[in-house]
Amino acid sequence: MQPNLYKVEILIIGNEIITGLVPDTNSGVITRRLEMLGIPVTRHVAVGDEEEDITDAVQQALARVDCVILTGGLGATHDDITKRVLAQMFDSAWVTDEKVKRQIEKLFRAREMETPQAAYLQAEVPEQATVLYNAKGTAPGLLFEKDGRRVYCLPGVPLEVEYLLETHIVPHLEPMGTVKMQHRILKTTGVPESTLWEEIGPVAALEEHVKVASLPSHLGVRIRFTATGKDWQETAAKLDAAEKLLRQKIDHHIFAVDDETLEDRIGNLLKKSQKTLAVAESCTGGLIAHRLTTVPGSSDYFLEGAVTYSNEAKQARLGVDPALIEAHGAVSPEVAIAMAEGIRRQAGSEFGLSVTGIAGPTGGTAHKPVGLTFIAVSGPQGTRCERFLLHQDRVRNQQRAAQAALNLLRLYLFDES
Amino acid sequence: MQPNLYKVEILIIGNEIITGLVPDTNSGVITRRLEMLGIPVTRHVAVGDEEEDITDAVQQALARVDCVILTGGLGATHDDITKRVLAQMFDSAWVTDEKVKRQIEKLFRAREMETPQAAYLQAEVPEQATVLYNAKGTAPGLLFEKDGRRVYCLPGVPLEVEYLLETHIVPHLEPMGTVKMQHRILKTTGVPESTLWEEIGPVAALEEHVKVASLPSHLGVRIRFTATGKDWQETAAKLDAAEKLLRQKIDHHIFAVDDETLEDRIGNLLKKSQKTLAVAESCTGGLIAHRLTTVPGSSDYFLEGAVTYSNEAKQARLGVDPALIEAHGAVSPEVAIAMAEGIRRQAGSEFGLSVTGIAGPTGGTAHKPVGLTFIAVSGPQGTRCERFLLHQDRVRNQQRAAQAALNLLRLYLFDES
Numbered sequence: 001m002q003p004n005l006y007k008v009e010i011l012i013i014g015n016e017i018i019t020g021l022v023p024d025t026n027s028g029v030i031t032r033r034l035e036m037l038g039i040p041v042t043r044h045v046a047v048g049d050e051e052e053d054i055t056d057a058v059q060q061a062l063a064r065v066d067c068v069i070l071t072g073g074l075g076a077t078h079d080d081i082t083k084r085v086l087a088q089m090f091d092s093a094w095v096t097d098e099k100v101k102r103q104i105e106k107l108f109r110a111r112e113m114e115t116p117q118a119a120y121l122q123a124e125v126p127e128q129a130t131v132l133y134n135a136k137g138t139a140p141g142l143l144f145e146k147d148g149r150r151v152y153c154l155p156g157v158p159l160e161v162e163y164l165l166e167t168h169i170v171p172h173l174e175p176m177g178t179v180k181m182q183h184r185i186l187k188t189t190g191v192p193e194s195t196l197w198e199e200i201g202p203v204a205a206l207e208e209h210v211k212v213a214s215l216p217s218h219l220g221v222r223i224r225f226t227a228t229g230k231d232w233q234e235t236a237a238k239l240d241a242a243e244k245l246l247r248q249k250i251d252h253h254i255f256a257v258d259d260e261t262l263e264d265r266i267g268n269l270l271k272k273s274q275k276t277l278a279v280a281e282s283c284t285g286g287l288i289a290h291r292l293t294t295v296p297g298s299s300d301y302f303l304e305g306a307v308t309y310s311n312e313a314k315q316a317r318l319g320v321d322p323a324l325i326e327a328h329g330a331v332s333p334e335v336a337i338a339m340a341e342g343i344r345r346q347a348g349s350e351f352g353l354s355v356t357g358i359a360g361p362t363g364g365t366a367h368k369p370v371g372l373t374f375i376a377v378s379g380p381q382g383t384r385c386e387r388f389l390l391h392q393d394r395v396r397n398q399q400r401a402a403q404a405a406l407n408l409l410r411l412y413l414f415d416e417s
Numbered sequence: 418m419q420p421n422l423y424k425v426e427i428l429i430i431g432n433e434i435i436t437g438l439v440p441d442t443n444s445g446v447i448t449r450r451l452e453m454l455g456i457p458v459t460r461h462v463a464v465g466d467e468e469e470d471i472t473d474a475v476q477q478a479l480a481r482v483d484c485v486i487l488t489g490g491l492g493a494t495h496d497d498i499t500k501r502v503l504a505q506m507f508d509s510a511w512v513t514d515e516k517v518k519r520q521i522e523k524l525f526r527a528r529e530m531e532t533p534q535a536a537y538l539q540a541e542v543p544e545q546a547t548v549l550y551n552a553k554g555t556a557p558g559l560l561f562e563k564d565g566r567r568v569y570c571l572p573g574v575p576l577e578v579e580y581l582l583e584t585h586i587v588p589h590l591e592p593m594g595t596v597k598m599q600h601r602i603l604k605t606t607g608v609p610e611s612t613l614w615e616e617i618g619p620v621a622a623l624e625e626h627v628k629v630a631s632l633p634s635h636l637g638v639r640i641r642f643t644a645t646g647k648d649w650q651e652t653a654a655k656l657d658a659a660e661k662l663l664r665q666k667i668d669h670h671i672f673a674v675d676d677e678t679l680e681d682r683i684g685n686l687l688k689k690s691q692k693t694l695a696v697a698e699s700c701t702g703g704l705i706a707h708r709l710t711t712v713p714g715s716s717d718y719f720l721e722g723a724v725t726y727s728n729e730a731k732q733a734r735l736g737v738d739p740a741l742i743e744a745h746g747a748v749s750p751e752v753a754i755a756m757a758e759g760i761r762r763q764a765g766s767e768f769g770l771s772v773t774g775i776a777g778p779t780g781g782t783a784h785k786p787v788g789l790t791f792i793a794v795s796g797p798q799g800t801r802c803e804r805f806l807l808h809q810d811r812v813r814n815q816q817r818a819a820q821a822a823l824n825l826l827r828l829y830l831f832d833e834s
Contacts, residue, residue, distance in 0.1 A: 012461075015630055016630060016632055016641070017461075018448070018458065018459070018460070018461065019448060019449075019452060019458075019600075019643075020444070020445040020446070020447075020448035020449040020452065020458075021600070021630075021632070021641060022632065023440065023442070023445055024441075025440070027437070027463075028437040028440055029437070030437075031435070031436060031437035032436075032437040035436060035437065041435065041436075041437075042435070042464070042465065042470065043435070043462065043463065043464050043470065043474075044429075044434075044435065044461075044462070044463040045460065045461070045462050045463075046444075046460065046461040046462075047459070047460050048459065053459065053460065057460075060477070075633075076611065077610070077614065077631050079630065079631075110808055111609075111806065111808060112806060113609070116609075116611040116612065116615065118611050118614070118615075119611055213438070279724075281703075283710075284707070284710075285703075285706050285707045285709070285710025285711070285715075285719075285722070286698075286702075286703030286704065286705070286706030286707035286710065286722050286724065287703065287707040288703070289702050289703030289706075289724040290701070290702045290703035290704040290707050290815075292702065293700075293701075293702025293703065293724070293726065293776075293815075294702070294811065294812050294815065296777070296778050296779065296811055297779065298702075298726075299726055299727070299780075302702075302726055303726060303727050303729070303730060304723070304724055304725055304726055304727060304730035304734065305702070305703050305722075305723070305724030305726075306721070306722075306723060306724070306734075307696075307703065307706040307710070307721055307722030307723070307724070308721055309710065309715075309716055309719055309720060309721055309722075310716070310720050310721060312720075313720060313721035313764065316763075317721065317723075317734070346733075347730065348729075360713075361713055362713065362714070394711065394713055395711050398707075398710075398711065
């Protein structure tokens with residue numbers, strides 16, 4: 001690490017963190033954002049809501065680095081002491097910030113509530129500090145400066161950390177970075193990690209442009225490229241070159257890039273072709289419909305979902321013949337197909353998607369073990385059905401079944417287009 | 418915190434942690450385990466694989482506390498430098514540990530592989546250290562001691578951390594705990610944090626028994642009690658006393674304790690009364706049905722869910738009169754009530770729950786802004802409807818609407834029982 005780099009440490013304050021009750025996600029978010037600007041974070045420290053520990057940690061950090069970003073302990077409850085401790089450290093008097101006060105009142109008015117007396121404490125700020133106005137919550141951020149070193153104080157709520165980081169800290173710190181760094185994530189699903197890398201082949205060609213990381217989870221493998229360069233043009237060109245190489249090998253496995261989700265992708269495919277969709281779910285219990293409807297504007301193509309948990313509901317809502325369930329069982333390719341075709345017919349949609357399976361932990365048999373799942377897609381080109389054998393706990397099996405169903409639909413739509 | 422407590426700090430070493438690539442879960446696991454023994458962890462620190470940072474962090478920690486537990490950097494790759502740095506700090510020569518060597522060979526034999534030369538490096542240990550044998554991996558843990566202070570070094574793999582913690586560290590440290598410590602979490606929803614604490618009143622009465630923490634999120638406020646005592650009887654008695662006091666003030670807001678979820682609670686209420694439930698969702702898009710069906714055995718009481726996104730589906734699936742939608746709009750108390758009563762009738766369930774709202778970001782008007790949501794519960798005692806005005810992004814509005822709906826159902830079931 002070059003000695004002339006501008007360095008940052010992160011200090012997380014809160015008994016809930018130091019006692020292991022709540023995992024700290026803020027240090028990861030802040031670190032990754034600053035890394036993109038070429039500013040290394042060299043230490044993460046977490047302490048409880050104790051005056052001595054906070055003072056000690058801030059002073060030690062300031063002795064090592066140029067800038068400390070701390071989160072937590074800025075709320076309005078009795079154990080939030082960060083603001084008081086910092087005001088003392090920087091020997092500051094107190095003032096009321098009228099803009100914060102008005103913002104708090106506005107927030108409560110928007111919720112049709114009286115502003116509680118305790119909320120006004122948030123508008124009391126140390127005179128020495130620059131107030132970092134917070135459109136996402138009632139506690140403002142604060143910036144203390146001394147001898148060219150900075151201490152940023154943010155409330156601990158992740159949404160507010162992200163807002164204050166982007167609005168106030170990134171613009172301040174961006175000029176301190178020496179290189180630019182940029183990531184790109186290519187998301188795959190439905191193929192095991194080892195198979196995926198066999199299909200990709202040697203990574204040397206990719207590594208001429210980017211650093212490569214493989215991030216597997218139960219919902220798929222994400223491939224992360226990291227490019228560094230003197231500016232964003234250079235990093236983008238390197239990422240583009242690497243992505244092009246990768247797509248030559250495994251294009252069909254890649255369902256989305258960066259923040260795009262599988263349900264976003266499906267939404268885009270359906271919007272483009274102006275087609276509609278309806279979903280019939282058994283073991284996933286509504287998760288597929290929920291994922292589809294997290295996408296803004298999904299009402300344009302998503303008509304309805306049926307969570308047909310009981311056999312009666314499969315019959316009444318989807319027109320699945322009880323004789324079919326009797327003959328093959330509710331978890332069978334025959335019933336999955338009947339469900340997909342049934343919801344398509346009932347809803348009058350171009351596509352019907354269905355899932356039936358045994359999520360567990362109970363309900364399995366020797367012939368039909370826990371995790372057995374059938375997924376069907378019905379559309380103008382006919383009906384496709386696939387069998388899956390999942391092997392995790394109930395909630396992960398539901399998540400994997402939903403992911404597999406959406407991916408099967410994506411591949412069907414992709415073939416259509 | 419009493420000054421005579423035996424105190425521990427945790428030091429996490431690794432570039433993957435300090436660059437935000439991998440979240441650190443080890444400090445939470447270690448902290449929670451030691452806390453139960455009455456041994457407080459007072460600081461978490463994370464640094465990269467840099468000699469100076471590691472040395473500095475260990476020395477500072479040893480100046481503050483009795484014991485440092487560090488994880489990471491004990492592997493066999495070139496950036497794993499922890500063992501070397503610690504050996505230098507403790508001025509130690511090197512020896513080969515034959516037992517570790519045999520264990521490494523055994524591990525590779527079990528995988529039907531030759532032991533690679535690099536793996537033997539794991540058997541080289543500082544003479545000053547006590548070797549903590551590791552049945553879960555090739556890198557042993559190490560214990561350094563000086564002037565009554567201890568440094569435990571563990572590899573970073575979570576599974577190995579848990580094994581070494583339980584096998585070597587807990588037995589060593591258990592006698593150092595002077596008290597037992599126990600938590601209890603009381604979960605509330607539907608009431609803002611400041612209002613909740615106004616209803617609770619002065620915390621002094623609670624603090625006679627326990628320490629109190631307030632943990633807000635967009636789904637509600639969790640209240641955490643921490644009790645200490647000479648044994649588990651005493652801690653449980655203190656938690657019970659505090660819970661009783663709290664319930665005198667806000668019993669109706671508390672939906673669950675510790676690991677129980679809102680959907681668990683509803684499942685228990687329905688099972689106890691042997692009643693069934695069906696759900697009709699618009700803006701939540703299946704999330705309520707999904708949450709209900711994450712509970713094992715939910716098929717006993719959950720009959721079906723209808724995700725009626727389009728007006729046509731509301732009419733065809735729930736029998737909602739189109740004239741009602743025409744007169745009041747799809748997002749109205751009239752339609753919410755018709756949906757709850759409709760799904761109850763269609764499914765033949767004792768209870769029907771419905772949600773209709775505008776999740777955003779589009780679809781709002783001056784009269785019906787984004788976030789406007791109506792929730793209805795229909796049951797043997799009639800139908801109740803409530804209006805909510807949510808104010809976050811689409812996904813959080815969906816999550817809050819689902820939480821509010823389940824809570825309204827809980828209160829209805831509670832009144833019934």
